[in-house]
Amino acid sequence: MTNHPHTLDSLAAADPAELDEILLEICSSPRWAAAVAEARPWSSREALLAANAAAMARLTAEDLHDAMSGHARIGEPRAGDAASEREQAGVQGVDRAVLDELHKANAAYEAKFGHVFLICATGRTAATMLAALRERHPNDPATEAEIVRGELRRINDIRLGRLLDES
Structure with missing residues (x-):
């Protein structure tokens, strides 16, 4: 992950290509990164985490595979x-x-x-x-996909928090 200091304001003001690069380091799903970027500016850390949760909720099975590939x-x-x-x-x-x-x-x-x-x-x-x-392991694919979605959201929350806390 990049070691640049980031605040909500600096992330919100970032050039779209730079923000995309930063977000794809958090989660390798392009659809997730686009959805989180579209939610800017974020008024608070909680708003950024809510954007993560909303983006995760909308990911398709293919998007989840993109996210897991990272x-x-x-x-x-x-x-x-x-x-x-x-x-x-x-x-x-x-x-x-x-x-x-x-x-x-x-x-x-x-x-x-x-x-x-x-x-x-x-x-x-x-x-x-x-x-x-x-x-x-015994789960059916649909149940497991929803568990994975929740695990990815938690991982992204931690990574987004770390991104802000390293500034």
């Missing part, structure tokens, strides 16, 4: 991707057996749903993420 597989944070490494800190230094179980459970989930298992990993241990993966 996320690393649980248990395999992307090297050099500070957000991925920070968000999946709970898998750092974990026992190899747990990582192996995560890998197997991820593969089964991906075979069933056609996308990575997505969970707001911030503050979660590898064991709790593995338990959630196993708990959600």
Whole structure:
């Protein structure tokens, strides 16, 4: 994620191409980024988070796949991707057996749903993420899509908050 200081005012005043780049670092769905940008100017942090929630609610299945494509597989944070490494800190230094179980459970989930298992990993241990993966695997695709939508919203809320807090 860019390390530029941002305030609500600076984000609202950003050039459309710059804002698009910033928002796509938060969530890789172009439709989400466009919807959040269209809601500007945001009167408060809460208004920006409400724009995130409204944009997430309108994403199609294809848009959700776009959003998930920007996320690393649980248990395999992307090297050099500070957000991925920070968000999946709970898998750092974990026992190899747990990582192996995560890998197997991820593969089964991906075979069933056609996308990575997505969970707001911030503050979660590898064991709790593995338990959630196993708990959600029996879901039907429609139920799982709505859970993913909620997890993406939480991740975006954290990332948007961090974007503002780093200023």
